[in-house]
Every structure is written in C-alpha cells, then in structure tokens.
Amino acid sequence: MTATPDPAPLRLPVRPELAHEEPYGAPQLDVPVLLNVNENPYRPSDAVVASIASAVADAAVTLNRYPDREFRTLRTALGAYLERESGVGGLDADHLWAANGSNEVMLHLLQAFGGPGRTALSFAPTYSMYPEYARDTNTAWVAGRREEDFTLDVDVAARLIEEVRPAVVLLPSPNNPTGTALPLDTVRRLLDVARTSGPDGAATVLVIDEAYAEFRREGVPSALELLASNPHLAVSRTMSKAFGMAGARVGYLAAAPALVDALRVVRLPYHLSAVTQAVALAALAHTDELMAQVASLRAERDELATWLLEHGLDAVPSDANFVLFGRFRDRHAVWQGLLDAGILVRETGPDGWLRVSVGTPQETAAFKAALVEVLA
C-alpha cells in the first residue's frame, strides 16, 4: 500500500502587500506612568461616570434593535460643541460625521475618495497611521518632507500637490509627533491649489486632522473657519484627547454636506453602536467639566518644554498635549532607561527624538526625575 503524500500546506490568500505587515500600535505595557499615546491623564469624574452609566442603561433597554444609523442627535451635538469651541457656527447635522475614533473617520475618507489609481499625500514626519489607511484602501501613498524645524514650506507643499494630483491630502494640525500647528494662511493657500489638483481635474480633498486642536496656543485658529468657502475641506476632530474619552472611540469631522454624503456611502450599516452614541452624548453634556483640564494641560506642556530646553535638550514648540524632545545619539537607550524607571514614552518620529505626552503634575515630575537620572 502506498502512503498518500502530505498535501501541500494550505496558504491563505493574504494580499501580497499585507503579507509581512505587523498590526499597528504602540506597546501597551503595564507601568505606573503612561506618557506614550497622548491620552488625557485625567479620568472622568464620578459625576461624568454616573451620567454615562445612566445613558448606557437607557440604551441597553433597546439593544435588541439596531442603533440609529444616521445618529443625527449626536451629529447635532458635535456641531454645537464645535461652535462653542471655535466660534464657527452653522455646523448642523448635515455638516457632521462621526465614527469609531477619528482613525475610522479618516478610513472612511480614503474609502470614499481614494482607491486604486488614486493617491493620498502627506508630509513626513507625521502620523504613522496615514500610510496604513492608504494601504488598506489600495490607495497609492506619497510622503513629502517637512522642513528641518518640522514646519511646512507652503511653496514646496503646493508644488508637490500640483505634481502628484492626490485625491486626498492628510495634514494634521497640530502635527503628530512634532506638535507643530499649521498657519491658517498655509491652509488657505493649499485649499486654493486643491480646487482642481485632484484626479481628472476634480478637487483634492484636504483633510486637516485637528485631533489635538483644543490644546493649541492662544491665537492659533482652527481650520473650521475655512469650511464655509471650501467644499473640499474636511476638519477632523476626536473625543480621545481633550475630552479624555479615548476608550469610548468617538472621532468626528466637519465638512460640506456633499462631502459628508460621500462618507455615508462607504460606512458599514450601523457602524456607531447605540452604546457609543449614548456615551458620546452623555460626555458632551459635560463638556465644561471634561474640558476643565485642557488649560492646565496646556500650561503643563509649556512648562515641560521650557524645562527640557533648560536642561540642554531640544524640544519642538508644541500646540498639542505632547512634546517631541531630543536629540539622543541612542534614543532607544533613553526610552529603555525611562521604562526601567516605570515611565513609558514613545519612540517615534525622526531618529534621535522621543515623544512624551503631558501627564498630571505628579507624572511629569516622575518623568523629569527619571530623565535626569537616565542622562546623568
């Protein structure tokens, strides 16, 4: 009797461009001081927790039903919040969109406007998820360069947009990991270029990712001001940072209704669960309280940047809740030294730099003490 030969091992038909990819994500380590993913260090108060619990209990009663697919109540509340925060009015439900984190909002943007034969563009160093949205939607990816000081040269950027003709440009302001905000004049100029720089003479969708906007310094405006005259502008925000709701996964954007309608086509049905909607609405009702810490986090950030400079280090001027600092010949050794002292920062950005999120005063003090030790 002849033995049947072993069948060839089964191979999964993973897309070739994904075959050697690792899932994205910063290490989630159990250490006392977490300053690595730009979270808000302050937990929701007992009053906020009680409101959320009660809203979730109400939502739980109808969980046999699919959630409100259009979530217009939440979209209206987000528009009202943006008006309060930025002074820009007229942002009703038709101008708002939301999803499970601004990560998903931006994936929707690439699903709607990117795709095979199209290109998304940004300027490095920048948020490392952008190329992943492009990869996952089969959109070509081009990264221009920021200047040495991490600002954007508007002429260089405008030329690259005209040359690449991207369907989507992703520009964070403030930028991650550098904390650098974009002047409104730069956004205005790029919006002008973008009117016809997309595929086949269409517009390029310019996404200003304002995940950290609430932390911007006095006098730095929001790109929301430019929405009324620019149907190809999308301003993305999140409840993960200033609101301290990273665990709830709620991101959103404001744009012209036609742009929002394009996102409604690509979203999965019922993508925003009834629980998520309830949590977001309950949190928005406590805006004042949740945002109370933003001013102190801003002050803490400025103080931290000054401290780093006074200690002979470089610190990039920041409009966000983190500071990029350096420069180290062996940044990994510094990162490891801090971790050994129970402090987790992020090894990201150009070589030689590390990024630290602004924590509570106690956490910042622990970070400073550990850094002094590590560099001694």
Ligand code: PMP
């Ligand atoms: N944009 C930028 C620039 C970010 O840094 C982050 C998170 N680190 C996000 C978007 C996504 O945040 P979320 O999905 O939590 O809204």
